[in-house]
Amino acid sequence: MTNFKYRSALITGASSGIGKAFAYELAKKGVNLVITARSENKLSQMAEDLQSKFKIQARYIVADLSDLRSPKFIYQEIKKLGLTIDLLINNAGIGKWTNFLDQSLETYQSMLHLNINSLLSLTHLFLPEMLQNNNGGIVNIASTGALQPCPYIAVYCASKSFVLNFSESLYGEYADRGIVVTCICPGNTDTGFQASANANTAGMKYESPEEVAKQSLDALLRKKNNKIIGFDNVLQSLIPRLLPRKTVINIVKNMMDKKVNG
Template sequence: MTKFEYQSALITGASSGIGKSFAYLLASKGVNLVLSARSEDKLLQISEELRAEFKINVVCIKTDLSEINASQLIFDQIAKQNISIDLLINNAGIGKWTNFLDESINSYQEMIQLNVNSLVTLTQLFLPQMLQNKKGGIINIASTGALQPCPYIAVYCATKSFVLNFSESLYGEYFDKGITVTAICPGNTQTDFQKTAQANTQGMSFESPDEVAKQSIEALLKRKNNKIIGFNNYLQSFIPRLLSRKIVIKIVKNMMDKKVNG
């Protein structure tokens, strides 16, 4: 088997969904892993399975990235164990489908802390060593919701728009220094996200988390700045480029109003 380009990866939100799929995919390529999530039991179960099947090193870090100091905690624990991370996958995230005023400000602050602040902090903490080694990869999970204004998912999609623009900006800064930063824009994916977000996705198409992870790694290895997952999602991404933003807002508003308010 050809040696995989990266040797050690940190995956946030690794206990389920896309993060778990990343873990199994990278483990199959011989990549040693640091897995982070809130659910310690799930992390320990996954790590035992990965060690047994793929004979790799796996470190589990239980932490909640919606808390302010969590990113530094992860970095410090990895540093204490002298682990060098050359692939960072910022996957953890939460969202809500709701009328803006129906959710508390604390909920929105946690969402911004997790989706934006922790992602930026982890990137800033792990990037210097990648630059020192002149080699590294960063995958940031955004969303197709990042591609246009999204009434009724306002805060979530705004955070993912940040992730997309932040990632592509860093791609521009560091690509010629050996670092690839790739933003991934999945649409609906078969994970627990819909339940947590109280999202009515009836009648909508889905991608599997395994497929999202697979296409994400392929995009990174091809040195892409972004990847929209799913052909239909790719086609829909052209709508905001062809129509005025006001018309796009109205289209999304009408669609989401039915989903959120019935």
């Protein structure tokens, strides 16, 4: 256990991937956890394992954050437990690599509910208590796709652009009031996300979820407004700043067309 600034954390999308890595990294630091995802079986096993290994309190709440009612439900359940959250990890998200019209409007609306509306709602619900206590941290998981236009991943990347701009705007509003809002932009991460996104990932390099979680918490403690994970991704993030916008669109289009359409 270490002397970590935050004592209790809520993690969304916690049953696998980056969310699960956050849970174990924070548990090592003695942070009590509330973990949430859709799978009760995975969450219950995780909570039991976290408590056994790290001697912390680990509660879980089963919720589907693509349902607009879920953020308020999670908040109310935490209040019923008498818990205070001083670290919010907005990790849950989903995406599709596809031609825009190959997915239904309902699919995109569900994606936006999860990637944007639930993140916004949870932030709005838990931020007031953080301000009241003059202490709080919010980590929002975006993507390197937030940094540029992304043909064939249009809705996902647009949603992550919202997360980046929203997070940095809140950083500007609340950093001098004791609240740090850090936006994380991972690239390809070994989480199974690409498989669920129907992505052709042959030849791609991956970061581990554990490395993403460690670097994210380090960025939070250093009070950074954002963190791009991976040196190659940092270099790639410079391209949209150096080249004309239309050129960037065409570069990404040509790269993604091969992966989506073969």
